[in-house]
Amino acid sequence: MPEGPEVEHTARVLARWLRGRRVAGVVAPPTRVLRGTRVAAVRRVAGTRLAGVARVGKFLLLRFEGGAGLLVHLGMSGHFVRRRPGEARAKHVRLALRLDDGSEVCFVDPRMFGRVAAHPAEALAALPEVARHGPDALAGPLDGRILGARVGRTRRAIKVALLDPAVVAGVGNIQATEALWRAKIDPRRPGHSLTAREIGALAKALRASLRDTLATLNGDAMEYVNAGGGNPFPIYDREGEPCPRCRRPLARIVQAARTTTWCPHC
DNA sequence: ACGGATGTTCGCGC
């Protein structure tokens, strides 16, 4: 589910849920989501309050007063839900933070591609998988110059390069697909073949697409609140439908084992 | 029943 906008939304929701509350207890069943992290290390946030939530790319950095910290990645199917007293617990809960008001903040992840790791709060940002990230397309001032330095010399297809978190952070398959369409760039073109003008347009399109998606996320659930419901994206997963710009049918190709929807005409 | 799915990392081979 989640790319940069969804993770950003999750960070804001978590901050709201946890603000002013103390973590009374922690339940962390030993699952693959914990990978090398020991349950005892995760439990160190018990008894403390949230000091802050940050996002780097698709990672969430949770810092707690007292110096404990959690690194969370939502993977493909991870999301947070809140359980109030008396409500049934969701399925596939991989981490539950019981708060001092009796509610529970649960990390649910059926597929377990997600991750929860415990590290000292001040060490989170320096973890290799976090520090490795390129400029954040949602938070940072991404422009053509910055993006060009990242993709201007690669021989990889521009679509594939955009999916690399070390190139730009927070961009996944949907956002890369949408941004390339907005910028009218053929997703198969090698990065080095793009002109400065095109890279500038692509940077702008990335920011606009991420921002638009974030704007459709409202409330506690990670659901898109868009007119008409359904697929909120202009291009993604719309093979065969008319291009919103030129009305010719959208096509679908596979690059690096990921689906790209695009408009061959535009 | 089958195929595909919004993420990341790793190993292999060229």
Added chain:
DNA sequence: CGCGCGAACATCCG
């Protein structure tokens, strides 16, 4: 070294 590719992870959904 760069890069494309497939696998791995485990489950749900149409």
